[in-house]
Amino acid sequence: MKRGEPISWLFMFLSLPLILLLTLPLIKMTIEPSMTMMVETISDMDVVNAISRSIGLSLFAGFLSFAMGTPLAYLLARNNIIGKKVIEGIIDLPIMIPHPVVGIAILSLSGKNHPIGRFLSDVGIQIMGTKTGIICVLLFVGLPFYVNTVKAGFESVPLQLENASRTLGAGAITTFLRVTFPLTWRHMILGVIMCTARAISEFGAIVIVAYHPMTAPVMIYERFTAYGLKYSQPIAVWLIIISFLLFIILRMLTKSINLHTR
Amino acid sequence: MIDLNHIHLTLPGFTIKDINLHIKKNDFFSLIGPTGSGKSLLLEGIMGLIPFSDGQLLLEGRDLIHCPVEKRNLAIVYQDFALFPHLDVTQNITYGVPYHNISKKEVQNRFDFLISTLGLKKIIKRTPKNLSGGEKQRVALARSLILNPRLLLLDEPLSALDPIFHEEAKQLLKKIHTELDITIIMVSHNFTDVIYLSNRGAIIKDGCIMQEGSIMSIFEKPNSLFSAHFVGMKNIHPIHQANNQIIIDGTHIKLTPASKPGKDVDFMGIRPEDISLNTFQSKNFTNCFKGKIQTIFNNGIFLNVVLQTEDICFEAIWPRSHLRDHALEINQIVNFGFHSQSVHTF
Numbered sequence: 001m002k003r004g005e006p007i008s009w010l011f012m013f014l015s016l017p018l019i020l021l022l023t024l025p026l027i028k029m030t031i032e033p034s035m036t037m038m039v040e041t042i043s044d045m046d047v048v049n050a051i052s053r054s055i056g057l058s059l060f061a062g063f064l065s066f067a068m069g070t071p072l073a074y075l076l077a078r079n080n081i082i083g084k085k086v087i088e089g090i091i092d093l094p095i096m097i098p099h100p101v102v103g104i105a106i107l108s109l110s111g112k113n114h115p116i117g118r119f120l121s122d123v124g125i126q127i128m129g130t131k132t133g134i135i136c137v138l139l140f141v142g143l144p145f146y147v148n149t150v151k152a153g154f155e156s157v158p159l160q161l162e163n164a165s166r167t168l169g170a171g172a173i174t175t176f177l178r179v180t181f182p183l184t185w186r187h188m189i190l191g192v193i194m195c196t197a198r199a200i201s202e203f204g205a206i207v208i209v210a211y212h213p214m215t216a217p218v219m220i221y222e223r224f225t226a227y228g229l230k231y232s233q234p235i236a237v238w239l240i241i242i243s244f245l246l247f248i249i250l251r252m253l254t255k256s257i258n259l260h261t262r
Numbered sequence: 263m264i265d266l267n268h269i270h271l272t273l274p275g276f277t278i279k280d281i282n283l284h285i286k287k288n289d290f291f292s293l294i295g296p297t298g299s300g301k302s303l304l305l306e307g308i309m310g311l312i313p314f315s316d317g318q319l320l321l322e323g324r325d326l327i328h329c330p331v332e333k334r335n336l337a338i339v340y341q342d343f344a345l346f347p348h349l350d351v352t353q354n355i356t357y358g359v360p361y362h363n364i365s366k367k368e369v370q371n372r373f374d375f376l377i378s379t380l381g382l383k384k385i386i387k388r389t390p391k392n393l394s395g396g397e398k399q400r401v402a403l404a405r406s407l408i409l410n411p412r413l414l415l416l417d418e419p420l421s422a423l424d425p426i427f428h429e430e431a432k433q434l435l436k437k438i439h440t441e442l443d444i445t446i447i448m449v450s451h452n453f454t455d456v457i458y459l460s461n462r463g464a465i466i467k468d469g470c471i472m473q474e475g476s477i478m479s480i481f482e483k484p485n486s487l488f489s490a491h492f493v494g495m496k497n498i499h500p501i502h503q504a505n506n507q508i509i510i511d512g513t514h515i516k517l518t519p520a521s522k523p524g525k526d527v528d529f530m531g532i533r534p535e536d537i538s539l540n541t542f543q544s545k546n547f548t549n550c551f552k553g554k555i556q557t558i559f560n561n562g563i564f565l566n567v568v569l570q571t572e573d574i575c576f577e578a579i580w581p582r583s584h585l586r587d588h589a590l591e592i593n594q595i596v597n598f599g600f601h602s603q604s605v606h607t608f
Contacts, residue, residue: 163311164344166331168409169361178357182348 026240033234041234047219051239054216055246057131058199061138062192065146068139069195070188073147074180077154091148094141102140103208106133129210137205142195149194153187154180189254193247200243263287263445264308264413269317271300271307271469278304278469281317285462290439290446292456292463292477294492300469301449305415308447309338321412332361337406341418343398345390345405352386355404362409369408376404379441380434396427403438416448420455435459453493457481465489485608487529495531495606496577503527508607513573516548518602527607534566536604537578540597541588547599551576555594560585569598 033041041047075081076088094102110117110127120127127133157180165175203217211218216239224232264285271278278300285291293301306312308319310331319326326334345354355376359369377383380400390398399419406414416435423431436459439446450456456463457477464474465488473480473489484490490498501508508515508530515530540547553569553576565585569576578598584590 158342158344160340160342160344161346163306163309163331164338164340165346165357166311167309167334167336167338168358168405169332169335170358171332174361179346 029233030237030240033230033237037230037234038237042238046214047216047235047238050214050216050219051235051242053131053134053213054200054239055242057134057215058138058142058196058202061135061142061199062146062196064135064139065143065195066188066192069143069146069191070150073150073191074154074176076147077151078159091144093144095144099141099202099204100208103137103205106136106140106205106209110136127209129212131210131213133209134206134213134215137209138199138202141202141205142199145194145198146191149191150184150187153184153191156187157183186254189250193250197243197247200239263289263322264447265318265320266308267318267320269304269307269319270315271303271312272315273303273312276300276303276469278307281469281471283464283471283474285445285447287445288439288443289462290448290460292460293447293449293466294451294453294456294463294480295466296451296492299466301451301466302417303469304466305338305417305447305449308413309336309415310334335362335409335411336413336415337409337411338415338417339399339402339406339419341422343390343402343422345393345398345401347390350387350389351382351393351401354390354401355382355408357405358409364409372408372410376407379437380404394427395423396430399423399427399431400434403434407438407442407444412445414444414446416446418449418451420450420452432458453481465492483606483608484531487608490529490531490606490608494533496534497532497537498529499531499574500528501530501607508605511573513551513571515605516602517605517607518548530605530607532576532600532604532606534577534579537569537576537598537600539578539580539584539588540599548602549605550597550599552595552597555590555592555596558585558590558592565590569596 072091076084076091081087107128108114110120110133112118112121117127125132127136161179161183162175165179166172170178201217202215203221206215207218207221214222216235220232220235220239223235264283266281266283269278269281281304283291293304295301303312307314310326310329314327317327321334321336346357349357355373356369364372377386380403382397382400382404385393385397385401390401393401419435420428420431432455435446435448438444439459448456448459460477462475463477463480465472465480465484467488473485480489481493484493484495487498499510501510503509508517510530538547540550551569551571553571556568556570556575557566559566560582562582564582565580567578567580567590569578576598588596590596
């Protein structure tokens with residue numbers, strides 16, 4: 001389809017409502033708060049703490065998904081294990097189910113009525129109302145994005161390259177480190193970005209597992225219900241601006257490493 | 263050198279059955295067969311990338327069945343060369359060096375030798391995406407040969423190359439085999455390449471060996487209808503036998519006493535290049551015929567001619583010069599013939 005062809009104009013026309021639906025509310029919300037209000041909001045240490053907690057815990061969940069999700073993604077990409085489709089379905093489950101349900105599920109498992117909950121309590125790990133609980137929730141909702149992205153990355157590396165490495169004398173782990181990882185680390189960074197992005201936006205499950213310590217989405221909700229739209233909007237704008245800048249930096253970093261390694 | 267004894271390999275939907283092969287030191291052995299016959303699978307089994315279900319794989323008397331792929335010291339060059347895209351040519355060639363007990367001096371000597379033999383000097387800093395098909399193949403060969411493997415496996419090494427590089431690569435493989443005294447097993451479906459490169463080979467079909475032996479014996483004396491088709495035999499007909507003759511639809515074809523077929527022979531075939539034009543009936547053929555030229559296909563190098571006698575058709579390959587020298591044309595009646603030795607029965 002070439003630019004200027006009638007069909008491309010038609011498709012552009014049909015896409016316009018969708019683009020407006022995505023951009024208009026965000027633009028309206030971003031330009032509405034006054035500069036004074038914005039400065040006042042960011043001077044509030046509770047807001048700063050909530051935003052930095054949201055971003056920090058989300059990045060940590062992204063890192064955990066890298067550490068724990070990479071072996072799983074490799075297994076699913078390379079092996080025809082029994083029940084592979086079922087496992088893939090389970091991994092996609094957090095995308096489908098309502099997020100308060102995720103919170104309730106995690107709470108029911110970590111409560112004192114459950115052996116796992118009792119075990120966690122015995123070893124001093126608290127889920128309810130803690131950062132650990134928040135990380136647990138963020139990992140739960142973000143993992144599908146990481147695993148699916150990285151699995152696609154592993155699938156894009158021809159098996160023959162790994163086989164060639166093995167025939168040249170490298171073991172399985174060395175092959176992974178010398179061939180598979182250098183060819184898929186961009187997918188891993190993209191996966192961490194996707195997982196972190198999803199985690200930053202999480203509200204439904206966090207509000208059930210850990211209302212406090214407060215993350216930015218919970219604070220936005222609290223300010224909205226307690227004081228109205230005017231007071232919640234600036235926090236939302238700051239969260240969007242900071243997250244946007246963070247992801248631009250991460251993307252640029254990926255591109256810069258990409259250029260240096262080629 | 264390498265023996266495959268009663269090798270079986272079972273995968274979902276495909277089985278390799280009871281393969282027995284003996285490959286001698288310095289052989290250039292070809293596994294020949296159509297796509298999906300199991301030849302590449304057998305190669306991967308020898309390499310250790312797919313486990314054989316049963317049988318013995320002996321390399322210089324040592325059973326390799328339970329030996330992991332990285333410890334076998336065999337090398338494989340894939341059809342698409344499988345070069346590591348994130349590494350340059352030098353890094354690709356020396357990739358396997360850390361896993362082998364080779365001194366730095368020896369590595370340098372081998373590297374220099376391969377770079378010069380394979381003509382890679384100008385491209386050692388390039389990455390695979392900036393290499394031509396022929397260059398990629400030479401890098402893949404250097405990457406394998408620097409480790410001084412006991413056996414080199416080539417998986418359709420010529421089929422991914424453009425015609426320009428194809429001939430060049432053929433010469434190179436011949437040179438490597440001759441100069442390095444290395445044992446090679448090559449998988450191919452192109453019998454022309456196999457004849458040029460190999461001394462021995464086997465035809466494989468549906469996971470079974472159909473014929474094994476010297477390449478020329480497979481070429482000249484295929485033992486089955488499948489092998490005959492595969493090695494380019496034409497003029498294949500079911501036969502009836504009578505004394506030293508075979509009869510095809512009323513046409514009598516004389517055989518030499520030595521080539522009298524056994525009882526279980528059902529077909530005969532004649533290579534198209536063994537049927538000659540005999541315009542002035544000057545040649546002393548055992549079998550002479552007169553026939554009408556049905557079609558002439560000039561492929562630029564030679565002529566494919568279909569000749570209709572009273573009872574049967576013959577397909578012949580003649581030099582292009584015949585077109586000019588004998589003014590050949592469709593529907594022309596010509597004399598042609600072939601010697602009894604050219605008649606193969608199976």
